[in-house]
Amino acid sequence: xxxxxxxxxxxxxxxxxxxxxxxxxxxxxxxxxxxxxxxxxxxxxxxxxxxxxxxxxxxxxxxxxxxxxxx
Numbered sequence: 001x002x003x004x005x006x007x008x009x010x011x012x013x014x015x016x017x018x019x020x021x022x023x024x025x026x027x028x029x030x031x032x033x034x035x036x037x038x039x040x041x042x043x044x045x046x047x048x049x050x051x052x053x054x055x056x057x058x059x060x061x062x063x064x065x066x067x068x069x070x071x
Contacts, residue, residue: 002057002059002060003060004019004021004022004043004060004062005019005020005021005060005062005063005064006018006019006036006039007019007020007064008032008035008036008039011028014028014029014030014035015028015029015030015031015032015034015035016028016035017029017035017036017038017039017042018039019039019042019043019046020062021058021059021060021061021062022043022046022047022058024046025039025042025043025046026039026042027039027041027042
């Protein structure tokens, strides 16, 4: 089991998610919960495709966090 950073962004009418360490691995959903479910499925599908193509599965390398900024 690997743990990847997932970035979730709010759009006008839904949410989108992507995995920086798995280029091209994206998902959308109507709610945060929906997009989280969809990105889990997308990661599994993406990794399976890499395996089938004989490609290396990237190790998780992206870090995420929050910083406070005076705005």
